[in-house]
Amino acid sequence: MSLNMQESYIEQMIVSLRTRLLVMGASVEIAVDNMSKAVKELNAGAAQAVIENDDDIDELENEIDESSLTLLAKTQPVAKDLRFVVSCLRMVTDMERIGDEAASICSQVVLLEGADKNKVLGIIGRHLDAATAAFDKAMDIVREMDGAAAAEMNEHTDDDALQSEVTTMDLIMHRLDKNSEDHLDPLLVMHLILMTHSLTRIWRRSANMAGHICFACKGTSVKHSGRRAK
Numbered sequence: 001m002s003l004n005m006q007e008s009y010i011e012q013m014i015v016s017l018r019t020r021l022l023v024m025g026a027s028v029e030i031a032v033d034n035m036s037k038a039v040k041e042l043n044a045g046a047a048q049a050v051i052e053n054d055d056d057i058d059e060l061e062n063e064i065d066e067s068s069l070t071l072l073a074k075t076q077p078v079a080k081d082l083r084f085v086v087s088c089l090r091m092v093t094d095m096e097r098i099g100d101e102a103a104s105i106c107s108q109v110v111l112l113e114g115a116d117k118n119k120v121l122g123i124i125g126r127h128l129d130a131a132t133a134a135f136d137k138a139m140d141i142v143r144e145m146d147g148a149a150a151a152e153m154n155e156h157t158d159d160d161a162l163q164s165e166v167t168t169m170d171l172i173m174h175r176l177d178k179n180s181e182d183h184l185d186p187l188l189v190m191h192l193i194l195m196t197h198s199l200t201r202i203w204r205r206s207a208n209m210a211g212h213i214c215f216a217c218k219g220t221s222v223k224h225s226g227r228r229a230k
Helices: 003-041 044-052 054-075 079-111 117-144 147-176 186-218
Strands: none
Touching (some): 003 044, 003 079, 044 054, 117 147, 117 186, 147 186
């Protein structure tokens, strides 16, 4: 195979891999969006649909892993192509875990059927909106391969996510006090705590995605900078 043909082949495989990555990202976007709607309406049916569709996201992760490893084995890419493939391998893990967290939150929604949605949103509503906005921003960065926006998001997200979680947990703990006029049932509090932690992990893994784009675009590794979801 001539050098030009080899380069063309690698380019085609990179394009195919990028397309699959965006398809997976879109699937996770749908899951996160539907999760948010399920929480805001405490809609058990919508929540169950997110849970059932999580296997599809897992399958996409496996397909991208296989494609990435095949590309590495067959073409031995270098420079920016190699960085992109490595970034894909890392990014699909974060996308898959975000899908898992969305499904986990929806499992709590199913258990909360019949609860007062205004009480739920009064406590976790801001954290929910901020976490889903962070994921939306990360997906925009992935689609545009925006290295500058990726670096900014990766640098500042952890502090924002932590502060939002602390604020939400303060609200929950205040409402757990039996002397509080707006006292909440301890079982409901448990569900809200689990949902809050899952939302924080979605937020942080969104920052991870931005970090992978930093590496793909600039060759700058931010893998171990700051605190990250595990």
